[in-house]
Structures are given as C-alpha cells and as structure tokens.
Amino acid sequence: MKNKIILLLFLGVCCFSCDTKSKQVSEENSEAVSTFQVPVEYYTLDNGLKVILSQDKSSPTAIVAAYYNIGFRIEPKDRTGFAHLFEHMMFQGSKNLGKMEFIKLVQSNGGVLNGSTRFDFTNYFEIVPAHKLETMLWAEADRMRGLDITQENLTNQQGVVKNEVKVNVLNQPYGGFPWLDMPQYANTNWYNAHNFYGDLKDLDAANLEDVSSFFKTYYAPNNAAISVVGDFDMTETKAWIEKYFGNIPSAEIPDQPDISEPRQEEEKSFVKDDALANKPAIAVAYHMPERNTPEFYAMGLLDQILIQGDNALLQEKLVNELGYTSNVSGGINYLGNMFNYKGPMQIMFDLTYDTETSKEQVLTAIDDVIATVSEGVTQKMLDQAVVKMRSSLYDNIGGNSGFGRADLLCSFALFDDDPARINSLEDEFKKITPEIVNKTVSEYLRKGNRTILTVNPLLATNTKNSN
Known part of the structure; x- marks a missing residue:
C-alpha cells in the first residue's frame, strides 16, 4: 500500500491556519503509514496444513499460493535437479484435471499462474478474479491429493527440463553465472553446493518409483502452507479450505539433513x-x-x-x-x-x-x-x-x-x-x-x-x- 502525498505549491502568502491544517494532515498520513499492518489470520488444519488468510479489498482479485517445504537444497543426492523436475510434474494432471488442464482452467477464468523451485521451497500460485477463488482452492487441493504419475508424463518432463538446462545454462553466455555457479563454489556442504538445476545423467536416471516416493513424502499437507490474499469472505473461505484440503491425509516427513556451513576462514x-x-x-x-x-x-x-x-x-x-x-x-x-x-x-x-x-x-x-x-x-x-x-x-x-x-x-x-x-x-x-x-x-x-x-x-x- 503506497500513500501518495500531493504537494500544492502556491505563489503568494498562505495563512497560518492553512499551514497548520496541512501539517496535521501530513502527520496523520505519516502515522497511518507507520502503523500499517498486513492482516494475518493463521491456523493449522488437523492434517497439519498451515493456512494464512490476508484480506485486501483494494481490487476484486484473489491469490492462492501453495508452498511445499522442499527445495533444491535437500533433494536426493543421486537425483540432482529432482525438486525442479517435480515442479514440472505438478502440471501433468491429477485425479480430476488431465494433462495441462490446470493451466487451462486458470487462464480460461481470466487468471495467471506460475510455479518455481527455490533453495528451500517449491511454490505454485494463481491470481484470479475474486469470484473464482473456490475453483482455485479446489484445483490446488486436487493435485495435492494425488498426481497422475505415468511414464509418459515423466519422460516428457525429463525432456522439457533437460532442454531448459541446455537453453538457460549450457548454451547461453554467462549461463548460470552467478546464481547457479556461486553456491557450488562458496559452499562446502553438498546440500548447499550441488548443481541445483541438475546433471543431465541424474535427470535421465529418475524413475516412476522416485516420483511416487517424492510426492508422498514431500507433497503432504503437513509439509505445506497455503495463503489466500485478496478480496474474499473470511468465513466462506475457511469453509472451502476445510472442505477441499481437510481430509487429505498427512505423511511421515523425514528429518531434514544437516545443511549448516562451517565458518569460512580463507578467501x-x-x-x-x-x-x-x-x-x-x-x-x-x-x-x-x-x-x-x-x-x-x-x-x-x-x-x-x-x-x-x-x-x-x-x-x-x-x-x-x-x-x-x-x-x-x-x-x-x-x-x-x-x-x-x-x-x-x-x-x-x-x-x-x-x-x-x-x-x-x-x-x-x-x-x-x-x-x-x-x-x-x-x-x-x-x-x-x-x-x-x-x-x-x-x-x-x-x-x-x-x-x-x-x-x-x-x-x-x-x-x-x-x-x-x-x-x-x-x-x-x-x-x-x-x-x-x-x-x-x-x-x-x-x-x-x-x-x-x-x-x-x-x-x-x-x-x-x-x-
């Protein structure tokens, strides 16, 4: 939220009372800015899913963001790039939405979407007209509940990701510099220092058992958080979240490996x-x-x-x-x-x-x-x-x-x-x-x-x- 302060410049003399009123308005605006608080309502479903609701009535839109507590950093040691590969798999179909239908659903309802893999999470989000919020909650819950994991989908996305590596890194000047390169040089712990985009041989080695195990382990509700931001009714939205996400079973999440780095002593x-x-x-x-x-x-x-x-x-x-x-x-x-x-x-x-x-x-x-x-x-x-x-x-x-x-x-x-x-x-x-x-x-x-x-x-x- 940005406050615009309009400065009116007058040629001539302004009376003291006007100047006083101007100062009062300025002080009120300053105080309003300094005390601005993002509305936050936070709770956890019985299955462990973390839910954050933040109303903003400034425009008739709503955002659904689903974040999973799995990123580049803790992917399997013999499957570099797997977290990123799996991000692509999440668009390949679920119980009620076929291949690429999730994307079509969002776009046909006037929305935009994206997903990304980062160091410590993988995220997915949709920005839609406010009256389509329930549809997006249903769709996110549908793929959290279960993916359509097939060899055809896996082979297809292995090719897509390998091509992405070639286009964005291997065949680009300064490809991977320094965002991909520096962690590999600056860090000593493998979890922080491996090739996050993935070695091509590791991407090829991924199989259906890997995909299924990864999904069941890391894409469970008790390893995730969803936030809803925008123009929505609080009571209605809570009911929808309970309806669509509440009965997705939780999973046993493995202990996170040690990702600490020793103090660097020499340049x-x-x-x-x-x-x-x-x-x-x-x-x-x-x-x-x-x-x-x-x-x-x-x-x-x-x-x-x-x-x-x-x-x-x-x-x-x-x-x-x-x-x-x-x-x-x-x-x-x-x-x-x-x-x-x-x-x-x-x-x-x-x-x-x-x-x-x-x-x-x-x-x-x-x-x-x-x-x-x-x-x-x-x-x-x-x-x-x-x-x-x-x-x-x-x-x-x-x-x-x-x-x-x-x-x-x-x-x-x-x-x-x-x-x-x-x-x-x-x-x-x-x-x-x-x-x-x-x-x-x-x-x-x-x-x-x-x-x-x-x-x-x-x-x-x-x-x-x-x-």
Whole structure:
C-alpha cells in the first residue's frame, strides 16, 4: 500500500491556519503509514496444513499460493535437479484435471499462474478474479491429493527440463553465472553446493518409483502452507479450505539433513571458462549471518548501502567514478529476496567489464569500497539505508498484484511458524545501530569470508586472436 502525498505549491502568502491544517494532515498520513499492518489470520488444519488468510479489498482479485517445504537444497543426492523436475510434474494432471488442464482452467477464468523451485521451497500460485477463488482452492487441493504419475508424463518432463538446462545454462553466455555457479563454489556442504538445476545423467536416471516416493513424502499437507490474499469472505473461505484440503491425509516427513556451513576462514577464488562470453565478468559473495539475528538485519541494510540503487557505494565507485562497468547487480538470495529462504546464503554482487580493464583493477576498486564501510558506517548512512529498505519491503509486499505478500506469509509460516513476522520486519531494521552494523562488517565482509568467481570470456579471446 503506497500513500501518495500531493504537494500544492502556491505563489503568494498562505495563512497560518492553512499551514497548520496541512501539517496535521501530513502527520496523520505519516502515522497511518507507520502503523500499517498486513492482516494475518493463521491456523493449522488437523492434517497439519498451515493456512494464512490476508484480506485486501483494494481490487476484486484473489491469490492462492501453495508452498511445499522442499527445495533444491535437500533433494536426493543421486537425483540432482529432482525438486525442479517435480515442479514440472505438478502440471501433468491429477485425479480430476488431465494433462495441462490446470493451466487451462486458470487462464480460461481470466487468471495467471506460475510455479518455481527455490533453495528451500517449491511454490505454485494463481491470481484470479475474486469470484473464482473456490475453483482455485479446489484445483490446488486436487493435485495435492494425488498426481497422475505415468511414464509418459515423466519422460516428457525429463525432456522439457533437460532442454531448459541446455537453453538457460549450457548454451547461453554467462549461463548460470552467478546464481547457479556461486553456491557450488562458496559452499562446502553438498546440500548447499550441488548443481541445483541438475546433471543431465541424474535427470535421465529418475524413475516412476522416485516420483511416487517424492510426492508422498514431500507433497503432504503437513509439509505445506497455503495463503489466500485478496478480496474474499473470511468465513466462506475457511469453509472451502476445510472442505477441499481437510481430509487429505498427512505423511511421515523425514528429518531434514544437516545443511549448516562451517565458518569460512580463507578467501576462495575460481575462474570459469565461457566459450560464449565476449566480456570478462566477476561475482563476489560473502556468507550471510544466521537468519533473524541482528547481524542478519544489519546485512540487509549493508545491501542497501553497497549494492542497491544509483547511490549505492559500489555503483558510485565502479560505474560513476571509474567507468569499469555500466551496472552492478546483486543482493541477498538471487533466487528470491532476503526473507524467503531458510538455510545458508550469500550476499553477492556481479558485473561485466571490458577486456581493457583487469580483474586486479576491479578487485582493488571493490576493496576500496569495502574499506569505506569497514572504517565505520555513520548514522546518516544507516538512516538512508532504512528508508531504501522500507521502500523495497513495501514494494515487495504490494508487488505482482499482492503475490509478494502471499510469498512472505507462506515463507514465514513454513520456516518460522509465524507469518505475522511480516509486520515486524520494519521495526527489526529500525533497531539496528551503527555499532551493530560495524560489528557485522568486521565479521562478515572480511576477505576470509569471501568467494570470488570470474568468467574467462573465450569468445573474446578467440575473436582477438583471429584478428
């Protein structure tokens, strides 16, 4: 929700009473913004399904989001890419909806939909006209209840996913850089460091027994959360959720493996040859503090100071001052945002640069920027970062017709059993002091916590040699 403040500029003298009224209106608007709360009603069905309801009557639409507590990170060791493959399988038909009929159902009712696999969850969502909410709840429950698992569907989707890997990674310049590559270099625990997209031989090795077991284990209601956001009647929606999801049987969920990472003591540096790249590129990553700690929120503010926006220190140094690149990209969690993950994570930034510029020059400039914050973050820098973070947070909550809100609600339900956390995030950032930030810089932006990955552009080298 964004409040628009209209400034009326008058030529001449405005009476004191008008000025007073203007100040009162401004103060009321400010207070309304600062006290805004996302409506959250949270409960759990008898079968363990977590349910979050958040009304928003601003438009006649509704969002249904179903999140399962299974992502890239904990897929089977000999089945890399399986979590992503299974995301595709969820559109291949269920008890009452045939192959691709789920998609047709949403689109024919004026809606949009998508699904994705992330580090710590797989999600599916639909945005539809509000009067079609019941239909979407029925459809999501239908595929949670059971998939149409056939060899034909599996073989088809193995081909689709392998082609996706080839198109998006293997046959693209900078394919997988750095979002897919960096976790494999920066992490040491297999669960955090394997190829999340999947090795082609592992994708080929998947069989019907794998698919059936995976579905029964991880797509049970007691391993899931659903959120409904938008224009709906609370009593009616609760009844529908109970009707369609309430009798889906729960399952025995295995204990999650150890996904922790040891403290990194020495800087790591790697080079990736890229036959299709025509410019060198560099990505720099630092391991993040544990979620929900003061240092975690401090790193979120450092992200704003260093990376986000035209006034970010890396942007000012590398783009505006030195002209090494046209843009510095980055942030916390390249596959989402700093809130919708659970396990170990990096804060990372990357850029391409001309072949006339050396890697050493770029790293020297980066080190200069890190040295600036190492010397001490001021209260002014922190205040500006909080303003930027607040703007980013509310853009996220209100983004994509409200899907950003549904995403955070489901993530916080799955990871923290506390979707109401969405309303305390701003306050957590406001608690951070320069002392906390400086302590965080000392521990987490040190070189020993850093991994550097550079792209060697073979296309540029071959072109240069041919000339």
